[in-house]
Amino acid sequence: MRVLLTGASSGIGFSLAKELTLKGACVLATARRLDRLEQLVEQTRHHPGKLNVLDGDLTSSAHRQRLAKWCQEHWGALDVLINNAGAGAIGPFEQASADRLRRVMEIDFFAPVELTRLSIGLLRAGNRPAILNIGSVLAHRAVPNKSEYCAAKFALRGWAESLRVELAGFGIEVLMLSPSTTRSEFFDSLVDTHSDNKSRSLGSMSPERVAQLACRVLIQSKRDMILSFGGKALVIMGRLFPKLTDRLLEKTSVDSKPIQSSDR
Ligand SMILES: NC(=O)c1ccc[n+]([C@@H]2O[C@H](COP(=O)([O-])OP(=O)(O)OC[C@H]3O[C@@H](n4cnc5c(N)ncnc54)[C@H](OP(=O)(O)O)[C@@H]3O)[C@@H](O)[C@H]2O)c1
Numbered sequence: 415m416r417v418l419l420t421g422a423s424s425g426i427g428f429s430l431a432k433e434l435t436l437k438g439a440c441v442l443a444t445a446r447r448l449d450r451l452e453q454l455v456e457q458t459r460h461h462p463g464k465l466n467v468l469d470g471d472l473t474s475s476a477h478r479q480r481l482a483k484w485c486q487e488h489w490g491a492l493d494v495l496i497n498n499a500g501a502g503a504i505g506p507f508e509q510a511s512a513d514r515l516r517r518v519m520e521i522d523f524f525a526p527v528e529l530t531r532l533s534i535g536l537l538r539a540g541n542r543p544a545i546l547n548i549g550s551v552l553a554h555r556a557v558p559n560k561s562e563y564c565a566a567k568f569a570l571r572g573w574a575e576s577l578r579v580e581l582a583g584f585g586i587e588v589l590m591l592s593p594s595t596t597r598s599e600f601f602d603s604l605v606d607t608h609s610d611n612k613s614r615s616l617g618s619m620s621p622e623r624v625a626q627l628a629c630r631v632l633i634q635s636k637r638d639m640i641l642s643f644g645g646k647a648l649v650i651m652g653r654l655f656p657k658l659t660d661r662l663l664e665k666t667s668v669d670s671k672p673i674q675s676s677d678r
Pocket of ligand 1: 421
């Protein structure tokens with residue numbers, strides 16, 4: 415299996431690269447931090463030649479084209495594209511810059527979508543081809559103070575739903591994994607976010623566990639797997655009782671509340 419994996423320098427992507435090479439896949443792993451990608455190569459040295467790395471910024475069209483060219487030249491086809499790279503932002507929409515919205519949309523939406531466009535031809539030549547998008551519980555139910563991130567992940571899910579039907583005739587599956595809070599570097603790499611703005615969640619999962627479940631999504635061709643009890647509860651509650659969910663979220667989102675006149 416030939417896999418192109420983005421966001422492989424930390425968290426879910428790092429664990430997934432290891433899991434895939436352990437299972438015998440050939441992986442082209444990418445991210446900006448070359449030192450981290452080299453650590454990955456070191457940690458998978460028992461499977462020589464299985465893991466290749468190309469560092470670069472995925473929001474750059476030139477880097478995306480370099481990735482597709484590498485797959486064309488070395489493999490002539492692609493079996494799996496995993497759109498995992500991503501970044502979040504926290505804080506009230508009104509107080510954020512327009513730049514924050516654009517940066518979140520660039521990495522969480524435009525980059526995976528445009529990499530996919532470049533990869534479809536390669537996937538058509540692949541074996542049991544699939545695109546796995548790493549979404550989020552927040553692609554199913556939005557929460558306050560993460561409006562840019564929720565918008566990007568909702569957009570990704572909507573785009574994937576459309577693409578799933580478009581590509582069915584070519585035998586390319588479009589799959590999704592929607593994690594909830596995961597103990598990665600995600601909350602240390604937030605876009606344009608004040609350090610006072612914290613995220614709250616009920617429990618968290620390890621990136622290793624999320625990586626194992628991502629492999630399960632691929633093996634079992636799961637359309638969209640939502641992770642964790644808390645994640646599923648939020649999504650179901652949001653569907654059944656949307657107004658009550660709004661009220662509960664309003665009450666619990668105290669960390670990034672807009673500044674009141676009495677606070678000034
Ligand atoms: N952690 C959570 O609680 C959580 C919950 C739900 C969904 N997710 C999703 O899971 C995915 C993986 O996140 P994670 O939790 O593993 O976070 P992470 O540890 O911060 O990993 C993010 C990865 O994306 C890469 N990346 C970010 N910006 C990039 C850019 N401009 N160009 C290339 N690569 C870039 C990072 O690499 P470099 O910095 O080296 O470029 C890193 O490898 C994301 O799509 C995220 O939205 C995470």
